[in-house]
Amino acid sequence: MNFSSATQHGTLGIDFGTSNSALAWADKDGLAQALTLEGEAHTLPTAVFYNAEEHSTHFGRDAIKLYLTGTEGRLMRSLKSLLGSPLLGEKTLVNGQLLNFQDIIASFLKELRQRATQQLGEEPERVVIGRPVHFVDDDPARDEQAQEALRQAAHQAGLNNVSFQLEPIAAALDYERRITHESLVLVVDIGGGTSDFTVVRLGPNRVARAVEQADRASDVLATSGVHIGGTDYDQKLNLGHVMPLLGLRHQGPRGREVPSGIFYDLATWHLINWRYSPRAMREALALKDEYSDKQLHQRLMTVLQERLGHQMANEVEQAKINCSQSGQASQIDLSRVEAGLQALLSPSSMAEYLHDPLTRVVACAHECVRRAGLSKGQLDAIYLTGGSSALVPFQQALQAAFSGTALVEGDLFGGVAAGLAYSGQGR
Numbered sequence: 001m002n003f004s005s006a007t008q009h010g011t012l013g014i015d016f017g018t019s020n021s022a023l024a025w026a027d028k029d030g031l032a033q034a035l036t037l038e039g040e041a042h043t044l045p046t047a048v049f050y051n052a053e054e055h056s057t058h059f060g061r062d063a064i065k066l067y068l069t070g071t072e073g074r075l076m077r078s079l080k081s082l083l084g085s086p087l088l089g090e091k092t093l094v095n096g097q098l099l100n101f102q103d104i105i106a107s108f109l110k111e112l113r114q115r116a117t118q119q120l121g122e123e124p125e126r127v128v129i130g131r132p133v134h135f136v137d138d139d140p141a142r143d144e145q146a147q148e149a150l151r152q153a154a155h156q157a158g159l160n161n162v163s164f165q166l167e168p169i170a171a172a173l174d175y176e177r178r179i180t181h182e183s184l185v186l187v188v189d190i191g192g193g194t195s196d197f198t199v200v201r202l203g204p205n206r207v208a209r210a211v212e213q214a215d216r217a218s219d220v221l222a223t224s225g226v227h228i229g230g231t232d233y234d235q236k237l238n239l240g241h242v243m244p245l246l247g248l249r250h251q252g253p254r255g256r257e258v259p260s261g262i263f264y265d266l267a268t269w270h271l272i273n274w275r276y277s278p279r280a281m282r283e284a285l286a287l288k289d290e291y292s293d294k295q296l297h298q299r300l301m302t303v304l305q306e307r308l309g310h311q312m313a314n315e316v317e318q319a320k321i322n323c324s325q326s327g328q329a330s331q332i333d334l335s336r337v338e339a340g341l342q343a344l345l346s347p348s349s350m351a352e353y354l355h356d357p358l359t360r361v362v363a364c365a366h367e368c369v370r371r372a373g374l375s376k377g378q379l380d381a382i383y384l385t386g387g388s389s390a391l392v393p394f395q396q397a398l399q400a401a402f403s404g405t406a407l408v409e410g411d412l413f414g415g416v417a418a419g420l421a422y423s424g425q426g427r
């Protein structure tokens, strides 16, 4: 992409997502354009790999691929989930070096900044970073801390003139470019970590007015958000279909179930690494007495010794996507754990395991419409963005709850970044 020298003045929108990050650039008057981040791709998976063999650091698909193909090292995923967690200030041993999680987030943001400036030719004049409606549910103090930590990480990354915008408002600003008449829209952004909703009044003649401007602020009728997203669906499906094969809910010789903590951690993207520490490995070994079927314990030990947690979580995520897209049962390949081992994810069992979190997400959509003082029938459209909004059981649950209102599928992975870039215009 070629930018003329005049376009150095403008806004870089940074969608720092739980699973994927994206960048868009808007000059003073123009349309937001997605920046390429890895080859031709407009997204960079939010993943960092510390390569122990070559002492190098890798990002995105490159990071995931190196890790999954067996290169020695440490993979960090779901970094954004750490922002609201007490783990943020803790240090972790990475290839013999103690690193703080905030520093790891800063290094990822720095990589985004460098990939952007490479294309822009200069540092961006303004930066707008997206944030979910809540980083942490029902805890405003920790929520505020999470945004501050992100601001601090952005500062460490060398990003200047940074402001924040709610991710669903950004999604709405992007959608607004595409409509031809005034509409009341429920904007739905279901990502990897959070589900966010906004009821907003959109219209072609309102475009390009930043929402913070007094005459625009009243167009945002309500927001709501809940800390549930695609990584939680992966966790539920993992706990339902994979972890029982390693001993979850397995009855030991004394009639007690194997303690479940280890399975929760192994099924949770940002906690997997903790289970590979020498102390956690010793604890896992000692669990053998709790198993009647020692083969299940052997599988658990193989997963830990060969560090297969991320690979299994990845298999579950792929099966979730395949099952949703094809409407057919999908295999979860576990042959690296034990020859011939596999689990099957069917559309009906997926709907069953995801019923509770999906119910909470749909309730959050209702809450948003209620806060806006509207009845369901007053919405002109429901606009879907974020990768998990493509999940068929989610769309079915949402459509059942808002029957009669059209669901409009948007730019699933680039819309938030574009809207963030727009929201810096006119500042």
Ligand SMILES: Nc1ncnc2c1ncn2[C@@H]1O[C@H](COP(=O)(O)OP(=O)(O)OP(=O)(O)O)[C@@H](O)[C@H]1O
Pocket: 016, 017, 018, 019, 020, 021, 080, 167, 190, 191, 192, 193, 194, 195, 229, 230, 231, 317, 320, 321, 324, 325, 385, 386, 387, 388, 389, 390, 391, 392, 412, 413
């Ligand atoms: N076709 C699909 N069907 C269902 N889920 C999908 C599909 N494609 C991607 N996903 C899921 O979407 C999620 C990633 O979406 P997205 O990139 O919008 O999230 P994010 O912006 O990184 O997260 P957040 O906004 O919550 O911080 C992952 O959990 C992924 O498994």
Ligand SMILES: [Mg+2]
Pocket: 015, 017, 018, 167, 189, 191, 192, 386, 416
């Ligand atoms: Mg997102």
